[in-house]
Amino acid sequence: LRRIVSARTARRGPAAPRARKRARASARSCPAKIGDQLDALEAFYGRQKASWPTEPFRFLVWWQCGYPPSEVACEKGWRALSAMAKIEPAALLALNARKFGRALAMGGLVPELRVGRIRDVAGMVAKIPGADLAKRLKALSLPEARKLLKRYPGIAGPGADRIILFGGLSPLAAVPSNAPQVLLRMQAGEVPASYSACYRDAQAIVAGGTPETLAARKRTYLLVKHHGETLCKRSRPACASCPIERSCAFASRAAVM
Ligand code: SF4
Numbered sequence: 266l267r268r269i270v271s272a273r274t275a276r277r278g279p280a281a282p283r284a285r286k287r288a289r290a291s292a293r294s295c296p297a298k299i300g301d302q303l304d305a306l307e308a309f310y311g312r313q314k315a316s317w318p319t320e321p322f323r324f325l326v327w328w329q330c331g332y333p334p335s336e337v338a339c340e341k342g343w344r345a346l347s348a349m350a351k352i353e354p355a356a357l358l359a360l361n362a363r364k365f366g367r368a369l370a371m372g373g374l375v376p377e378l379r380v381g382r383i384r385d386v387a388g389m390v391a392k393i394p395g396a397d398l399a400k401r402l403k404a405l406s407l408p409e410a411r412k413l414l415k416r417y418p419g420i421a422g423p424g425a426d427r428i429i430l431f432g433g434l435s436p437l438a439a440v441p442s443n444a445p446q447v448l449l450r451m452q453a454g455e456v457p458a459s460y461s462a463c464y465r466d467a468q469a470i471v472a473g474g475t476p477e478t479l480a481a482r483k484r485t486y487l488l489v490k491h492h493g494e495t496l497c498k499r500s501r502p503a504c505a506s507c508p509i510e511r512s513c514a515f516a517s518r519a520a521v522m
Pocket of ligand 1 (some may be wrong): 449450497503504505510512
């Protein structure tokens with residue numbers, strides 16, 4: 266058998282490199298269902314948990330606790346602030362400016378600017394009946410809730426969606442603001458140049474491919490976020506180390522180029 270195979274190969278000659286690449290690519294199952302890809306990511310990274318406060322008012326404060334913005338920086342400022350005052354509108358509005366600034370300096374640069382922003386957040390929430398932002402949001406329609414959240418400092422569409430999803434208000438298809446490229450690569454194979462198109466298309470992938478439940482949408486968000494921060498980074502994805510390389514549309518396209 267080996268002699269026959271060798272003779273056939275000798276007659277045909279070596280396959281052209283491009284044809285071999287194509288053959289390898291077509292052997293992949295591409296693109297897989299997003300659910301299967303998420304299962305593979307979870308098997309690889311483990312179950313993910315939100316590392317930020319999920320109650321809307323507390324999230325808005327936490328979001329201003331670090332700069333440049335990162336979860337590590339926000340967590341440092343948040344811990345220092347929580348040790349100094351209750352995270353409630355009245356307590357934050359009454360906090361001494363110097364103490365406030367010292368706490369936020371633990372989270373990085375421009376602490377005075379962030380003190381001002383947290384005071385703005387606290388002032389806005391203090392005007393809501395019962396100073397209860399979560400309750401107010403629950404009483405609104407989804408578009409109204411998004412609109413209200415976008416009035417707070419530093420909150421754009423993706424931030425509003427994150428608050429709504431993790432605050433348990435609606436299982437909307439939120440996508441991490443720093444990782445919409447992950448979903449586009451996994452399922453479509455290419456990433457639009459415009460950020461807003463990329464975010465919108467990523468939302469459509471989540472909406473069409475995952476169950477409309479809080480648990481499923483949170484799990485998707487967390488896995489995509491973690492993958493985008495570790496292997497599938499915006500500038501250069503590390504496909505060779507990726508657990509879903511064989512089913513990824515982007516990796517399949519790259520293989521035939
Ligand atoms: S194979 Fe590459 S592009 Fe595809 S998900 Fe993995 S890291 Fe991202």
